[in-house]
Amino acid sequence: MSRSFTPKVVTANDLRLGDVVYLTQSGKWSRLHGEAHLFTDEDSANAALASAAAQSLVVVGAYLADAKAGPHGPEPVHFRELFRTRGPSNYAHGKQADLAAAQKVA
Amino acid sequence: MYSYSDFDEGFVRTRVAQFAGQVARRLDGSLTEEEFRPLRLMNGLYLQLHAYMLRVAIPYGTLSPRQMRQLAMIADTYDKGYGHFTTRQNIQFNWPKLPDVPAILGALADVEMHAIQTSGNCVRNVTADHFAGAAADEIEDPRPYAELLRQWSMDHPEFQFLPRKFKIAITGSPHDRAVTRAHDIGLRMVRNSAGESGFEVIVGGGLGRTPMLGHVVRQFLPIADLLPYVEAVLSVYNTLGRRDNKYKARIKITVHETGAAEITRMVEERFVETRAQFGGADQALLADIRAAFAPPAFRNADTAAYDAAYRTDGAFRAWADTNLSAHRVDGYAIVTVSLKAHGDTPGDATGAQMRVLADLAETYGHSDLRISHEQNVILPHVHKSDLPAVYAALKAAGLATANIGLLSDIIACPGMDYCSLATARSIPVAQELALHFKALDLEHDIGPIKLKISGCINACGHHHVGHIGILGLDRAGVENYQITLGGDGSETAAIGEKIGPGFAYDEVTPAIERLLRAYLELRLEAGESFINAYRRLGPAPFKAALYGTGDHLDAA
Known part of the structure; x- marks a missing residue:
């Protein structure tokens, strides 16, 4: 029996902006963790990581991060990844501000 | 303060142009990230959690008002309106965008600043006592020696790929405000029995995973021997240092594993060779550098305005009691401006605050600013009669927190x-x-x-x-x-x-x-x-x- 695999998302930083991005099912990059594709087997996760790493004109530092299924898409497991979904805790900067601004426009 | 020579200027401008080309080649795919990463790190550009981070050196913590205003401009134009001062007397910008970084480095070069050697296994920004040139207990202003070390270590071909990073701190005072015992090399100015000033040389201190205090390898080093001796230390470390294990690669481990006595012997042996190679050019350079650090034209005035405010204004008195330190010149004080307002981020200053500090330094502080390793800003030379006006301006800018040395000065x-x-x-x-x-x-x-x-x-x-x-x-x-x-x-x-x-x-x-x-x-x-x-x-x-x-x- 194969050892159990913790589901993963592929995450990286945008090459130009540095912002945290996640690989979606369509192979595009999203700013939102909930839009990430959740890989539930090791082979497909590794294959996705390899193809993500090859997109070196778009992203930098791609890696696999543990995640779990949630009502609004994948959710981070570790606190570091949770912080990456929103930005720093001392200022409303980064994703949390960008997302709030986007919601205001919508 | 020291101004760039044509050589410094040319070196920094050339590096900015090189890095601009490297960024362009990374963005068009000519360079892979693997190729680009060491190049961006050589220029202080890290990739952090949410964004890139640019670490800019503030040599021995000294800034002019013009430089501080330029940091404010960079914070407002290319970042999110603030900068973070660090324990290594650097400033970090937390949100630069990669395509903007060459322009930021160009703006820094315009005011004789750069981000070179703020990363990598090389000699990092030389840090100094933030009260240098002002402290009442000082033997000598250590900054000319820090500047000499900066010039010597900058792009030094032998020391660009050391086993690990290398940090030098220097103080001219018996009261050590530069944490010299926790640096790869700590230099403390001392006097010998003839009354001459020189350095006690401490090697092998460091914090991190394996915290250690440095060992004194020389009780008294004559000033003229500074560069050959430091070069001997680096040379021995470069040969002996562990390149097989990142966690054992700092000089503190080399000293620990080799023994302080044996390291001292090896350094002294190597020093005989290095000293013979220095032909006196360093001493001619030092003489020029010293002139750039001549004390400002201190004025002689009465302190009645200060005395009156101290007597009558409780808030001013509380601030004066915590945030002022003794100056070596009568009638003057050293002002520590707290970047630790309760609930704010230690070490952060907004662009607007940086401009206020630049204006105050220009108007009241002989155009001198310092960044302390404790993440505060210092106005090292303020006449006491100007302190009420300085306090009022700081208060209006949210910079008058009276907590230096207290619990919240974290x-x-x-x-x-x-x-x-x-x-x-x-x-x-x-x-x-x-x-x-x-x-x-x-x-x-x-x-x-x-x-x-x-x-x-x-x-x-x-x-x-x-x-x-x-x-x-x-x-x-x-x-x-x-x-x-x-x-x-x-x-x-x-x-x-x-x-x-x-x-x-x-x-x-x-x-x-x-x-x-x-x-x-x-x-x-x-x-x-x-x-x-x-x-x-x-x-x-x-x-x-x-x-x-x-x-x-x-x-x-």
């Missing part, structure tokens, strides 16, 4: 709010502690104390040398904070002792409150500081208070 590294190496957050821990003790109104009762927080084992927050040190770790996927007590970064340097198991994020502030309430009960009198009480009593009563395991008075 060193905190960026931690997991920014740093990709961090294992836990530091900033919100500092914010909560400052707000909590302000609400309790206990800071002034507690008195002088050094509280320092790091968000990982690398110890950028100097927690090992805090009277109270807090180290944030990841314990099985949860933030956990280990507390050390009894550390000291001054001339009586000591590494703090780990007291026991760590605390959860929300347990830290209550634990520190228990600890400090115990101290208030245990101290002999109000004048016995926390560190002195700790040294007198040892860890037991403080441990009992920290863990609430019993009566700390019994333990005492």
Whole structure:
């Protein structure tokens, strides 16, 4: 029996902006963790990581991060990844501000 | 202050142009990230948690008003309106965009600044006592020697690929405000029996994973021998240093494994060779550099305006009591401007605040500004009669917090709010502690104390040398904070002792409150500081208070 695999998302930083991005099912990059594709087997996760790493004109530092299924898409497991979904805790900067601004426009 | 020579100017401009080309080639795919990464790190550009981070050197912590205004411009134009001053007398911009970085480096070059050697296994920014040239207890201004070391180490071909990074700190005062014992090389100015000034040379100090205090390898080094001796130290380290294991690669491990006596012997042996290679050009250069650090034209005026404000204005008096230090010239004071307003991020200044500081330095401070390793800004030369006006301007800019040397004057590294190496957050821990003790109104009762927080084992927050040190770790996927007590970064340097198991994020502030309430009960009198009480009593009563395991008075 194969050892159990913790589901993963592929995450990286945008090459130009540095912002945290996640690989979606369509192979595009999203700013939102909930839009990430959740890989539930090791082979497909590794294959996705390899193809993500090859997109070196778009992203930098791609890696696999543990995640779990949630009502609004994948959710981070570790606190570091949770912080990456929103930005720093001392200022409303980064994703949390960008997302709030986007919601205001919508 | 020192102004760039044509050589400095040409070197920095060339590097900016090179890096602009490298960024363009990374963006068009000519360079892979693997190829680009060492190039961007050589220019101080890191990739952090949420964005890139640009680390800019502030050599020996000295800034002119013009430079400070340019940092403000960069913060407002290319970042989010602020900058973060660090324990290595650097400033970090947390949100630069990669395509903008060449323009930022160009703007820095316009004011004789750069980000070169703020990363990598080379000699990093040489740090100095932030009261240099002003301190009442100073033997000599150490900054000409720091500048000489900066020029010597910049792009030094032999020392660009050391086993690991290398940090030099220098002080000209017996009271060590530069943490010299915790640096790869620490230089303390001393006088010999003939009354000549020279350096005590300390090698092999460092914090991080394996904290160690440095060893004195030379009691007295004549000034003229500074560069050949430092070069001998680097040369021995470059040969012996462990390149097989990153965690054993710093010179502190080399000294520990080889033995201080043997390292001293090897350095002295190598020094015979290096000294013969220096033909005196360094001393001619030093003479020029010295002229650039001539003291300002101090004025002689009465201090009546200061005396009156001190008598009548309680808020001014409270600020003066904590934020002023003795100046070597009568009628002057050293002003430490706190970047630790309760609840704010330690070390952060907005662009607007930077401009206020630049204006104050220009108007009242002989155009001199310093950044301290304790993440504050110093106006080193202010005539006392100008202090009421300086205080009023600082207050209007949110910069008049009267807490220097008190509990809320916390060193905190960026931690997991920014740093990709961090294992836990530091900033919100500092914010909560400052707000909590302000609400309790206990800071002034507690008195002088050094509280320092790091968000990982690398110890950028100097927690090992805090009277109270807090180290944030990841314990099985949860933030956990280990507390050390009894550390000291001054001339009586000591590494703090780990007291026991760590605390959860929300347990830290209550634990520190228990600890400090115990101290208030245990101290002999109000004048016995926390560190002195700790040294007198040892860890037991403080441990009992920290863990609430019993009566700390019994333990005492």
